Amino acid sequence: MSRAMALLSREAALAWGRGGGPMVSLAFYAGVATLLPLATGPEPAxxxxxxxxxxxxxxxxxxxxxxxxxxxxxxxxxxxxxLTLSSVPLEIACAIKCLGQWLATAAPLAFAAPVAAIALGAKPHLAPLIFACALMGGLAFAFVGGIGAALSLGARRGGLLTAVIVLPLFVPPVIFGGGALDSFAGGLPWKAGFALLAAYAAAAVALGPIAMAAACRNALS
Amino acid sequence: MIEALVIENLALERGGRLLFSGLSLELPAGRAAALVGRNGAGKTSLLRAIAGLVPLAEGAVRFGSLDAVDARAEHIHLAGHQDGQKPARTAWEELAFWARWSGASETAAREAAARLELTRLLDLEVRRLSAGQRRRLSLARLLAAPRALWLLDEPLSPLDADWRARFGEIMGEHLAGGGMIVAAVHDPLPIPALTVEIGETAP
Structure with missing residues (x-):
């Protein structure tokens, strides 16, 4: 257990250093909240x-x-x-890496998301659901994204390959989460959409590390 | 504890090219083997194959009576140029993590750092260390977490003459305690070792 905790704190610190942390996510949303009205026109509705x-x-x-x-x-x-030379299986190590990534990058973004949405004119009562969706969606993005990152190991222009692999897998959580938010804003039943988002995240957490570990072993050999 | 490292009729391939074949070696506890051969002969690949990172084209690697998975999880240290230490983290953060990941306590990591005279460097970022200091930092993990089999890739190359001798003493103690060392080298090891030529058997 102490090994897993050591890896988690290291991974969170590393992810924080490479583009996580509250300031980066705030700046990111500040950019979106500033540019979007300029691009689409400022009508509040x-x-x-x-x-x-x-x-x-x-x-x-x-x-x-x-x-x-x-x-x-x-x-x-x-x-x-x-990392492979340890009694902690590589699958668990991969899951911990994604969890560290989620803690350092997605969690600060989840806190900033409702603020940005409200600043753009979303109803304040949407804030808790936006936060919950962002937290759950971030988990799915981290674990699904990890598969893409592991599969593109050693490839030239791996970042581009990661994006191509991962984008189709990002579609379902965006549809489920966006659908839940839309329904909630329109006063319609929203729980089904959120439950689907949570189910997708759970599946990603359960199956993603197996794929990541296999891809890592393949890249190392 | 591993009683012996046994390699039987081993062949390795990299990228579809045969590196060597027919390699057999039996290394009992308390002995060291020095792998020698030209660049690209497959010394590093052999170390990685023993560590289970590279698939065997033919043959077998056995760790005494231990199951290979258990042996690789708890009884092997691999140390080479690629030490996994992040330049932006401090020397202590990196040593403490890798020692804990190998199952050692923080106290053991501090003692290992003191033995390798790293104590006053521990607050520095890894990027500020010289190549020799950085190598000593990665070798400190081997002292902090006792494991039977050390797989060393050019362990002495960045060390100065004084530290080569001192690390020779440390390797001698490891062997005296029943450990084993397999090291890829270009210069002779400062300890008695069985010399294994890599690449000679390739067609």
Whole structure:
């Protein structure tokens, strides 16, 4: 257990250093909240309608930005070799890496997402659901994204390959989470959408590490 | 504890090219083997194959009576140029993590750092260390977490003459305690070792 905790704190610190942390996510959302009204026109009604969706897209893109470093550096500097020589299975180590990534990048983004959406004119009562969706969606993005990052290990322009592999897998959580937010804003039943999002995240957490570990072993050999 | 490292009729391939074949070696506890051969002969690949990172094209690697998975999880240290230490983290953060990951306590990591005279460097970022200091930092993990089999890739190359001799003493103590060392080298090891030529058997 102490090994797992040691790895988690190291991974969170590393992810924080390579583009996580509260300031980076705040700056990211500040950029979205500033540019979106300029790009779509400032009518409050239109902005309010697309604000939750914009927060979602920003979350997915922010997750994508930090992914290509998740395994690449450890692969290049030999850390991945040493991680395999432990009684902690590589699958668990991969899951911990994604969890660290989520803690350092997605959790601060989840706190910033409702603020950005409200600043764009979303109704304040949407804030808790936006937060919950961002937290759950971030988990799915981290674990699904980890598969892409591990599969593109050792490839030239691995970042581009990661994006191509991962984007189709990002579609379901965006649809489920965005649907839940839309329904909630329109006073319709929203729990089904959120439950689907949670189910997708659970599946990613359960199955993702197996795929990641297999991809890492393949890249190392 | 591993009683012996046994390699039987081993062949390795990299990228579809045969590196060597027919390699057999039996290394009992308390002995060291020095792998020698030209660049690209497969010395590093052999170390990685023993560690289970590279698939065997042919043959077998056995760790006494231990199951290979258990042996690799708890009884092997691998140390080479790629030490996994992140330049932006401090020397202590990196040593403490890798020692804990190998199952050692923080106290053991501090003692290992003191033995390798790293104590006053521990607050520095890894990027500020010289190549020799950085190598000593990665070798400190081997002292902190006792494991029977050390797989060393050019362990002495960045060390100065004084530290080569001192690490020779440390390797001698490891062997005297029943450990084993397999080291890829270009210069002779400062300890008695069985010399294994890599690449000679390739067609």
């Amino acid at each position: 239109r902005l309010a309608a697309i604000a939750p969706g914009a927060a979602w897209v920003a979350l997915a893109l922010a997750a994508l930005l930090s992914l290509d470093r998740l395994f690449e550096r450890d692969y290049e500097d030999g850390a991945l070799d040493l």
